[in-house]
Amino acid sequence: MPDSDSNPPPNPIYQEIVDALVAMHRLTDGYTPSHEDRTATLCVKIAEHLGLPRERIDVLHMAALVHDIGKASIPLALLNKPGRITDEEYALIKTHVQTGYDILSKIGFPFNLAEIVWCHHEYLDGSGYPRGVRAKSIPLESRILTVCDIVESISAERPYRKSLGMEAALDEIRRLSGTRLDPRVVEACLQVVAKDTAGDQSVAA
Ligand SMILES: [Fe+2]
Ligand SMILES: [Fe+2]
Numbered sequence: 001m002p003d004s005d006s007n008p009p010p011n012p013i014y015q016e017i018v019d020a021l022v023a024m025h026r027l028t029d030g031y032t033p034s035h036e037d038r039t040a041t042l043c044v045k046i047a048e049h050l051g052l053p054r055e056r057i058d059v060l061h062m063a064a065l066v067h068d069i070g071k072a073s074i075p076l077a078l079l080n081k082p083g084r085i086t087d088e089e090y091a092l093i094k095t096h097v098q099t100g101y102d103i104l105s106k107i108g109f110p111f112n113l114a115e116i117v118w119c120h121h122e123y124l125d126g127s128g129y130p131r132g133v134r135a136k137s138i139p140l141e142s143r144i145l146t147v148c149d150i151v152e153s154i155s156a157e158r159p160y161r162k163s164l165g166m167e168a169a170l171d172e173i174r175r176l177s178g179t180r181l182d183p184r185v186v187e188a189c190l191q192v193v194a195k196d197t198a199g200d201q202s203v204a205a
Contacts, residue, residue, distance in 0.1 A: 007055045010062070014109055018062045021103075025072055031080070031159050032068050035152060040064035042148040042192070049188045052140070055111075060141040063116035067145055070100030082160035097121050098130045116141045120149060123180035135182075143182040147173055147189050150181075166193065 026033045043064045047057045071079060074096060078089055085093070097118065104114040119142035122128035124135040128146075154169035170190060177186040 007053070009055050010058050010111060014113075015058075015062060017107060018065055021066050021069055025066075025069055028072060029076060029079070032071050033065075035156065036065050036068055038156060039067065039145070039148045039152045042152060042189075043144050045192045045196075046144050046148065046185065046188045047141075049192050050140075050144075050184070056141065059111045059113055060116065060144060063113045063141065064145055064148070066100070066104065066113075067117050067120050067149070068096060068100065069103060069117075070096035070098065073099045080159040094121070094129050112139060112141070115139060116145060118142075120145045122146070123176075124182060125179050127180060140182075140185075143185050147181055147185045150176075151189060151193070166197075 022033050022036070040061050044057055044061050047060055052060070071093075074093055078085070078092065081089070097120065101114055101118040104117055107114075116139055118130075119133070119138045122131065122133050122138050122142065123146070124138065124143075126132050126134040150173055151166075151169040154164050154172055155166045157163045170193065173181055173186045173189060177183045
C-alpha cells in the first residue's frame with residue numbers, strides 16, 4: 001500500500017475554508033458551484049473504486065469543489081452564453097484555471113489541492129491548458145477530476161442548453177481514452193456509472 005496510507009486526514013479547517021470559498025462563489029454564480037459539487041461526488045466514487053487512500057480522496061473532493069473558482073472572474077453572460085463562442089471568448093474562459101490556481105495557492109494548503117486544480121484541463125498528450133504539460137506532470141487526482149468534469153459537463157443540463165445525456169458523455173471519454181485521458185480512470189468511471197445505473201434501476205424496479 002502507498003506510504004500516504006499512514007497520513008492523517010486533512011485538518012477540518014481546510015474543508016471550512018473551501019466551504020467559505022464555495023459560498024462566496026455561489027453569491028454571484030448559481031450554476032458553477034453546483035457543477036463543481038456534482039463533479040466532486042463522481043470524483044470520490046472513482047477514487048474509491050481505484051483504491052486511493054482516504055486522505056487523498058478527501059483532498060480530491062475539496063479540490064473538485066473549487067476547481068472552477070477562477071470562473072468568478074469571467075462575466076456570467078459569457079459563461080452562460082448559448083451557441084458558439086469566439087476564439088477571443090474561449091481564450092478568456094481558459095484563464096479560469098490560472099486564476100483559480102493563483103487564488104488557491106495563496107492559502108498554503110499542506111497538500112496539493114492548488115496543483116490538482118491547476119491541472120484539471122491538462123491532457124496526457126500535452127494538448128491541454130494552461131501549460132500544456134504531459135502525463136508525468138499531471139497528478140492522478142487531476143486525471144480523475146478531468147474525466148469527471150467532462151462527464152458532468154456533457155451529461156448535466158447547462159444554463160444555455162439541455163443535457164446531452166450520459167451515453168454521449170461516456171462515448172466522449174471512451175474516444176479520448178489513452179490519448180488525452182488516463183485509460184485506468186476512464187475504465188473506472190465507466191464501471192462506476194454502470195454500477196450507479198444498475199442501482200437506480202433496481203431501486204425503481
Ligand atoms: Fe474548468
Ligand atoms: Fe468544471
